[in-house]
């Protein structure tokens with residue numbers, strides 16, 4: 001696993017602003033992709049007012065991932081709990097044409113470094129739909145483990161989706177790659 005993480009793509013994270021909203025929204029092709037990415041928190045079509053409200057949520061840190069060439073490649077957020085001890089990782093997204101190249105791993109490395117090393121979090125948790133295998137594998141590579149399954153929590157296109165609840169304690173975090 002260490003070798004995988006060391007071969008990651010370079011990515012910088014900067015605070016998400018509405019200037020990035022159009023690009024981020026263009027990466028989501030329809031209602032099912034929106035639900036897969038963000039759960040039920042947004043309504044299709046994703047628009048600036050929804051993203052502005054999301055970015056302004058109290059206790060939520062939001063980032064845009066920027067590649068070495070300056071291109072926007074990703075997005076992620078951490079919603080801090082009231083005590084600042086744990087946070088929920090969410091809205092992890094890589095530009096469709098940049099997937100499978102290590103940007104997702106690079107983005108998570110940055111965000112988890114902020115969470116564990118800078119904010120001093122003890123635990124990060126997340127929810128991911130059980131059929132989102134690419135995302136589940138990515139989280140497992142970082143040491144996230146399954147806590148419980150919420151069965152049939154969403155219904156779309158005649159299908160029921162179940163959500164995995166996963167978490168990573170600081171002790172299980174592999175650390176920054178630098």
Ligand SMILES: CC(C)(COP(=O)(O)OP(=O)(O)OC[C@H]1O[C@@H](n2cnc3c(N)ncnc32)[C@H](O)[C@@H]1OP(=O)(O)O)[C@@H](O)C(=O)NCCC(=O)NCCS
Nearest residue numbers: 036037092093094099100101102103104105128134135137
């Ligand atoms: C889930 C998601 C963020 C993953 O991002 P990504 O950039 O594709 O992730 P990575 O490139 O780091 O890893 C994906 C795969 O590519 C592989 N990979 C990484 N670098 C590679 C390279 N240079 N060449 C070939 N494969 C590579 C990884 O090993 C990994 O393989 P695996 O899935 O077999 O384990 C992305 O698919 C996405 O945005 N999905 C839609 C939104 C979503 O569902 N978000 C999650 C919500 S919970």
